[in-house]
Amino acid sequence: MHRTKVKVVADALDANNTIARANREDFDRHGVAVVNLMSAPGAGKTRLLERALAELDGVRAGVLEGDVAGSFDADRLSLLHIPVVQLNTGAGFGGECHLDANMVRSAIPSLPLADLDLLVIENVGNLVCPAEFRVGENARIMVCSVTEGEDKPLKYPLMFRACELVVINKIDLLPHLDLDVERLLANLDAVHPGVQRMLVSARTGDGVDELAAWLAEVPGRVRAAA
Amino acid sequence: MHRTKVKVVADALDANNTIARANREDFDRHGVAVVNLMSAPGAGKTRLLERALAELDGVRAGVLEGDVAGSFDADRLSLLHIPVVQLNTGAGFGGECHLDANMVRSAIPSLPLADLDLLVIENVGNLVCPAEFRVGENARIMVCSVTEGEDKPLKYPLMFRACELVVINKIDLLPHLDLDVERLLANLDAVHPGVQRMLVSARTGDGVDELAAWLAEVPGRVRAAA
Numbered sequence: 367m368h369r370t371k372v373k374v375v376a377d378a379l380d381a382n383n384t385i386a387r388a389n390r391e392d393f394d395r396h397g398v399a400v401v402n403l404m405s406a407p408g409a410g411k412t413r414l415l416e417r418a419l420a421e422l423d424g425v426r427a428g429v430l431e432g433d434v435a436g437s438f439d440a441d442r443l444s445l446l447h448i449p450v451v452q453l454n455t456g457a458g459f460g461g462e463c464h465l466d467a468n469m470v471r472s473a474i475p476s477l478p479l480a481d482l483d484l485l486v487i488e489n490v491g492n493l494v495c496p497a498e499f500r501v502g503e504n505a506r507i508m509v510c511s512v513t514e515g516e517d518k519p520l521k522y523p524l525m526f527r528a529c530e531l532v533v534i535n536k537i538d539l540l541p542h543l544d545l546d547v548e549r550l551l552a553n554l555d556a557v558h559p560g561v562q563r564m565l566v567s568a569r570t571g572d573g574v575d576e577l578a579a580w581l582a583e584v585p586g587r588v589r590a591a592a
Numbered sequence: 593m594h595r596t597k598v599k600v601v602a603d604a605l606d607a608n609n610t611i612a613r614a615n616r617e618d619f620d621r622h623g624v625a626v627v628n629l630m631s632a633p634g635a636g637k638t639r640l641l642e643r644a645l646a647e648l649d650g651v652r653a654g655v656l657e658g659d660v661a662g663s664f665d666a667d668r669l670s671l672l673h674i675p676v677v678q679l680n681t682g683a684g685f686g687g688e689c690h691l692d693a694n695m696v697r698s699a700i701p702s703l704p705l706a707d708l709d710l711l712v713i714e715n716v717g718n719l720v721c722p723a724e725f726r727v728g729e730n731a732r733i734m735v736c737s738v739t740e741g742e743d744k745p746l747k748y749p750l751m752f753r754a755c756e757l758v759v760i761n762k763i764d765l766l767p768h769l770d771l772d773v774e775r776l777l778a779n780l781d782a783v784h785p786g787v788q789r790m791l792v793s794a795r796t797g798d799g800v801d802e803l804a805a806w807l808a809e810v811p812g813r814v815r816a817a818a
Contacts, residue, residue: 406632406633406634406717407632407719407740407744407747407748408632408737408739408740408741408744433747434720434747434748434749434750435746435747435748435749436743436746436747438743438746438747456749456750461720461750462720463689463718463720463721490720491632491719491747492689492718492719492720493633493717493718494660494687494688494689494716494718495689511634511739513634513737513739513762513765514633514634515634517662517664518633518634520661520662520664521633521659521660521661521662521664521717522633522660522661523660523661523682524660524682524687536739538768539739539765539768539769542764542765542768543765544795569770
């Protein structure tokens with residue numbers, strides 16, 4: 367079979383990493399732990415956040431919302447009465463398919479860092495480029511919906527490797543799908559052996575307490591590692 | 593709310609369009625009509641193709657499969673005994689999130705154009721960049737799964753505008769979702785008024801005959817327009 371190699375622009379990624387380190391220093395200085403939340407479009411990131419952040423007792427959380435267009439998710443999360451800042455990546459044409467460190471940097475002045483313990487950055491829905499661009503985060507979560515099929519870890523390996531936690535969402539739909547969850551998990555282990563995983567349903571709330579507990583522990587883990 | 597503008601690299605898109613025109617000339621010369629098939633990851637493009645291409649009587653079809661990694665979809669479609677060529681966009685790192693005209697150009701020598709009436713190019717699963725890069729196609733279809741939510745046309749407007757047909761897949765799951773289909777269709781009309789749409793289920797086969805009929809007519813429409 368025919369295969370094309372595409373060069374990765376190493377210089378652009380180096381520049382991104384330099385800015386990501388500057389972001390990280392700003393977050394560290396304010397004692398803010400940062401989670402980069404990634405998934406394909408429609409995997410349920412926002413609904414998961416709506417439910418998990420509502421359960422975060424004693425952790426002051428905020429959200430930076432990345433979208434090509436609109437502020438639909440930011441408007442939804444604002445109802446939680448937490449700080450939410452919208453970053454739009456579209457500029458008249460199709461827009462950027464991911465957040466990069468410089469975009470996040472431009473949003474830092476709008477973030478009330480002194481009032482936060484935890485910042486969740488909800489990335490643009492995409493299984494490729496968000497995994498390539500660090501933005502200054504301490505941890506990365508990727509959300510995978512069971513409706514997307516068993517093969518996604520094999521087709522988008524970097525995304526499933528570049529995270530500390532894989533949240534498998536929409537498990538309430540399993541009785542209505544042909545999906546073999548064991549095969550999905552085996553494919554996950556093939557690209558990221560033993561990575562922590564949670565099976566949840568943002569719709570029914572199943573497993574959301576586990577995700578909330580994980581998020582609540584991020585600030586402590588970051589302090590302990592400092 | 594804070595918003596960041598990101599510059600679109602107009603020169604790169606101009607260069608892409610030049611190569612896309614060269615691809616189109618090659619396809620035209622061989623009388624091959626080309627459809628660019630796009631969607632988010634896991635929306636069901638391959639399963640739809642498996643079913644729709646099996647129903648294409650009298651049209652010699654082939655597929656160019658775009659994926660970051662692997663040849664899972666190409667292997668599945670090969671079972672239809674049609675020409676299938678795999679293009680991989682990953683090169684050791686995360687890979688490219690879309691096909692561009694140059695990648696497709698590099699695959700043309702591997703395609704048996706003289707033996708085809710219709711070439712379907714299955715793009716990388718992504719709702720942003722594939723819409724920005726023409727590859728030499730005559731028509732574009734985007735597949736949207738009902739599991740992705742009602743808001744996707746508003747959040748990824750270029751993708752829903754840059755196509756002649758929107759296929760709304762997985763309607764067999766509607767009884768198990770909170771989705772309001774009328775609202776999804778209204779959001780679609782808000783960004784692309786009146787665009788042709790089909791409600792289908794690749795799993796049950798509902799509506800697949802309509803998609804197959806649409807695909808079967810593409811070569812005739814291209815010839816009529818020439």
